[in-house]
Amino acid sequence: MRTRANRRFTWPDERLIRAAQGGDLTSLTTVVMESQPHVRRFALSLCSSPQDAEDAAQEALIILYRKIGTLRATGALASWMFRIVRNECLRQVRFLVARSEEEPSAEPEASAEDAVLRRLEAERIAAALRALPLDQRQVLVLRDVQGLPGRTVADALGLSTAAMKSRLHRARAALRHSLAATEGDARP
Known part of the structure; x- marks a missing residue:
């Protein structure tokens, strides 16, 4: 019996991605759900804290949900999501740097x-x-x-x-x- 920790997650297949791009809500939901473990792993490896990683992963999944139609090559989902997560983590760092410049030291x-x-x-x-x-x-x-x-x-x-x-x-x-x-x- 495989435990959840041992379970190997796979990215959604191209047929499912194309259906999601075509507006099929069930396919879109499945693409988001199947992408979630990968997106979280990316975020945990890129962000400075687990809380930042969770925020970045959520933002990335929202972007996936809203903008899957802009994905040009269905086989590029993993690299597209990695770039989105990376950008979210960098955005958080810029926000924290800007905020720390505004706030006086405790x-x-x-x-x-x-x-x-x-x-x-x-x-x-x-x-x-x-x-x-x-x-x-x-x-x-x-x-x-x-x-x-x-x-x-x-x-x-x-x-x-x-x-x-x-x-x-x-x-x-x-x-x-x-x-x-x-x-x-x-x-x-």
Whole structure:
């Protein structure tokens, strides 16, 4: 007897996807239900917390439900869903970064001057990160901010591990260079 944990989930077949794209509600519901375990696994591997993963998976499944008609190749469902989940996780990171920049720190500061200096430093780092090209910013956030394993980052971005490492190296170097260039501006 197979337990649920041992059960191997499969993606919906092309016939079912085509029927869902054609507007068959039963097929659409089946496609969403059969995609759910994969989408959750993607989200858990990409998001920074289980709660974020659950939110990203739900959003991705809603997008699947609403926009399955825009899927061009029925055989590309897995890669399409992976990109949607990746984008949802990145959207959450951007939201959290923006929110943390707006909210004051909960920990007590040694002085008002220290608080101002920390805020300025955080703003300087955030600006340097925003200035990076999108491909470099994505790899840096996934690997260094979210702490995802290299193979997961490479898969999420559709890169080989070597290409991901190269892009990460360039992103880190560009960030260091940008921060070094603005370091004199940050000091009083």
